Amino acid sequence: MNRDAHAHQFDTAEQQDAAARLGMWTFLLTEVLLFGGILTGYAIYRAEHGDAFTAGSARLDFWLGFINTAILIASSLTMALGVHAAEHRRHRLLMFFLAATMLLGAAFLGIKAIEYAHKIHERLLPGPLFAPAAPGARRLELFFSFYFALTGMHALHMLIGIAILAVLLVMVARRPDAPSIHRRIEVTGLYWHFVDIVWIFLFPLLYLLGPAGPAR
Amino acid sequence: MTGRLGYFACAAALLALLVATVAAARVDLGPLSTTVALAIAGVKAALVILYFMHVRRGPRLIWLYAAGGFLWLALLITLVWADVTTRAPNL
Numbered sequence: 001m002n003r004d005a006h007a008h009q010f011d012t013a014e015q016q017d018a019a020a021r022l023g024m025w026t027f028l029l030t031e032v033l034l035f036g037g038i039l040t041g042y043a044i045y046r047a048e049h050g051d052a053f054t055a056g057s058a059r060l061d062f063w064l065g066f067i068n069t070a071i072l073i074a075s076s077l078t079m080a081l082g083v084h085a086a087e088h089r090r091h092r093l094l095m096f097f098l099a100a101t102m103l104l105g106a107a108f109l110g111i112k113a114i115e116y117a118h119k120i121h122e123r124l125l126p127g128p129l130f131a132p133a134a135p136g137a138r139r140l141e142l143f144f145s146f147y148f149a150l151t152g153m154h155a156l157h158m159l160i161g162i163a164i165l166a167v168l169l170v171m172v173a174r175r176p177d178a179p180s181i182h183r184r185i186e187v188t189g190l191y192w193h194f195v196d197i198v199w200i201f202l203f204p205l206l207y208l209l210g211p212a213g214p215a216r
Numbered sequence: 217m218t219g220r221l222g223y224f225a226c227a228a229a230l231l232a233l234l235v236a237t238v239a240a241a242r243v244d245l246g247p248l249s250t251t252v253a254l255a256i257a258g259v260k261a262a263l264v265i266l267y268f269m270h271v272r273r274g275p276r277l278i279w280l281y282a283a284g285g286f287l288w289l290a291l292l293i294t295l296v297w298a299d300v301t302t303r304a305p306n307l
Contacts, residue, residue: 018275025278029285036289040296047300069234077227080268084220193268197261203234204253208241 005179017183024187028194035153035198042146042205049139056143057209059124059132061115065207068111069199075104076196079189086185091176094185098169101192105162112155119144150202157195164188226267233260 010016046053082097123131126145130137168188172181237256245252266272271282 018277021274022277022281025281025285029281029288032285032289033292036292040293043293043297044300066234066238070231073227073230073234076230076264076268077223080223080226081220084223190269193264196268197264200260200264201254201257204237204241204257208237208253 013179017186020183020187021190024190028190031157031194031198035150038146038150038153039201039205042150045142045146049142052136052139053143054210055136056140056147057207059122060147060207061118062207064111064115065203068108069203071104071108071111072196072199075101075108076193078104079192083186083189086182089182091172095169095172098165098172098185102162102165102169105158105165109155109158109162112151119147147206150206154195154198154202157198161188161192161195164191222267226263229263230260233263 006013006016010019078097078100082094082101085091085094085097119125120129123129124140124144126141126148130141130144132140165188168181168184171178171184175181233256237253240252240256241249243249265282271278
């Protein structure tokens with residue numbers, strides 16, 4: 001099999017590449033509306049209960065959110081370099097960048113898990129366990145419902161992304177010259193960068209509401 | 217600005233904008249603070265889309281797709297927002 005191999009329903013390998021890219025973009029557009037729906041709800045409730053959102057934001061760990069944003073930016077860089085390596089058929093370099101992206105993704109999820117553990121310990125998980133020592137608890141619960149829904153949905157996407165990267169890493173290790181590998185890597189890269197974009201919006205909307213937030 | 221150097225420049229710009237968004241949040245801008253935060257996030261998203269996701273050197277169809285996604289998102293938020301803000305209270 002050579003590089004120009006393509007599935008029989010396509011005329012050329014380039015056409016198949018374009019179709020794969022367009023397919024992933026179509027999926028990502030549905031993802032925009034999935035996260036967009038929750039963010040619309042966030043906008044409406046924040047307009048009504050702005051104080052509770054500011055108070056809730058002040059209870060998040062700003063530095064952990066900041067470090068996680070930097071980690072995700074770094075992971076997008078390693079992913080982009082991985083796609084570049086795949087395009088140039090540099091398999092060992094590609095495997096290195098896939099592993100690096102996975103590690104950074106895992107670091108993000110590890111920090112997220114520490115944050116969740118703190119919040120649950122402080123009884124800030126919405127539901128029957130929610131009982132913070134603070135006034136206006138019901139409205140604070142609203143903020144934390146959005147916090148857990150948005151970051152939880154995002155963390156799920158990260159988990160899926162890491163799983164896909166793990167499968168790709170095994171595929172590259174087994175058959176580095178497979179003609180479809182650069183296409184799979186590129187499409188996975190699109191997904192990974194999209195998940196990064198989601199976090200780029202979540203960080204200021206969840207962590208940076210109170211003027212006191214970053215000062216701590 | 218393609219190739220590996222471009223990716224490093226893009227990541228550096230993203231980190232700089234991350235610091236900028238934190239700095240902007242420390243200053244009390246009143247009701248403008250959310251607008252500023254979203255504007256910076258928008259620029260960061262545009263950098264990721266154009267450079268990391270290769271839309272800048274991609275075909276027109278992908279441009280249309282990317283723009284279409286945000287058009288639908290804007291429709292979703294604007295129309296729901298118009299409904300919520302124009303309702304009579306305690307109806």
